[in-house]
Amino acid sequence: MLAVLAVGCAGEPDSGRRGTGPYEGSGPIRVVCSTGMVGEVVGRVGGDRVEVTALMGEGVDPHLYKPSPGDILALSRADMIVFSGLHLEGKMGEIFDRLGRSKPSVPLADGIAAGSLLETSGGQVDPHVWFDVSLWAEVVDAARDALAGFDPPYASQYAQNAEAYRDELIRLDAEVRGQVAAIPESRRLLVTAHDAFGYFGRAYGIEVQAIQGISTESEAGVHEINALVDLLVERGVPAVFVEASVSDRNVRALVEGCEARGHRVRVGGELFSDSMGPAGTLEGTYVGMVRHNVSTITEALR
CATH class of the missing domain: 3.40.50.1980 (Nitrogenase molybdenum iron protein domain)
Known part of the structure; x- marks a missing residue:
């Protein structure tokens, strides 16, 4: 090379x-x-x-x-x-x-x-x-x-x-602004695998929490996962999200942690974060990727 x-x-x-x-x-x-x-x-x-x-x-x-x-x-x-x-x-x-x-x-x-x-x-x-x-x-x-x-x-x-x-x-x-505004304020909490959605949260008025940092090179610890479990249980948030380009291992740990606390939280869907969808599909375009993500988030949180 x-x-x-x-x-x-x-x-x-x-x-x-x-x-x-x-x-x-x-x-x-x-x-x-x-x-x-x-x-x-x-x-x-x-x-x-x-x-x-x-x-x-x-x-x-x-x-x-x-x-x-x-x-x-x-x-x-x-x-x-x-x-x-x-x-x-x-x-x-x-x-x-x-x-x-x-x-x-x-x-x-x-x-x-x-x-x-x-x-x-x-x-x-x-x-x-x-x-x-x-x-x-x-x-x-x-x-x-x-x-x-x-x-x-x-x-x-x-x-x-x-x-x-x-x-x-x-x-x-x-x-996008119109769709996110339809989510009840108490449910506007987006929990994902890594911290890719900060700009989304700031622009469209939704709180964003992530297990890993902005780079997937960082590792999530038990403390971070437990803190997010506490937050999900406290707020009664119904869904968390996996990402197409990131392992779902930590998100599954969140789901299990909430279940152990008596709160059912489901995986609301897969979001495209650091890459778009397959070539030749709607999600394989930038506009299609954004629409897919917003539709997945709003349907799961509403």
């Missing part, structure tokens, strides 16, 4: 720049993206000018992701690399930085204003910004600017596509 990286960066001095541009090919521009959410943004903004490859598909945890030799080869052959940023992709960030010496390497979410970002008690930035749909709409502009800067002759096309997609996301944001 290191050899492939060395070839991909050969001849380019370490100037600290993110890429060289502008694009000199005839197209389509080969863009390798980290997650499906990022890939969708680039695909919607780039239209037929881009050929998008997303490395991390259904059920993949980006916090723990380790690239295959095929991934490294795809990255080295890409014209542009786009990733979420804010340290979501863990050690993959080192690879993106290295390749960024010779080609555009764009961290979409890094441009979000610091005042809009959430931090953990340990001072870490929460990278799961896509769960606030209005905040995720901001990265559409970052994709537009990156593509227009790399491929100036098509800047107006990118701007038009970005505006259409952003408008779609703003409508989705209003839809």
Whole structure:
């Protein structure tokens, strides 16, 4: 892998720049993206000018992701690399930085204003910004600017596509607000496997608690699970949720703990957190993923 990286960066001095541009090919521009959410943004903004490859598909945890030799080869052959940023992709960030010496390497979410970002008690930035749909709409502009800067002759096309997609996301944001508002206030408690839904809770007025921290590298202890059992019993919350890209082991322990206390809590469904659903399905799109999550949460908690 290191050899492939060395070839991909050969001849380019370490100037600290993110890429060289502008694009000199005839197209389509080969863009390798980290997650499906990022890939969708680039695909919607780039239209037929881009050929998008997303490395991390259904059920993949980006916090723990380790690239295959095929991934490294795809990255080295890409014209542009786009990733979420804010340290979501863990050690993959080192690879993106290295390749960024010779080609555009764009961290979409890094441009979000610091005042809009959430931090953990340990001072870490929460990278799961896509769960606030209005905040995720901001990265559409970052994709537009990156593509227009790399491929100036098509800047107006990118701007038009970005505006259409952003408008779609703003409508989705209003839809989510309406659905969550229908949950009785006393039941607005979302308990999940890991702390991916902080932005969702802040944006839509629902309390969020998680067994693990924002990275699945952290381990949950007995104390954390017992504290959540106490909270679920005290509030009479009817459901907790598993995640498609995270083991359900700890969530099942919560259910058993509540049962031992005489409170029946069920698994309300599976949420998509760090990855979207299967390609070719409604949940395999960003809008479809959000709608699935909100529908699952509201039906279980109401």
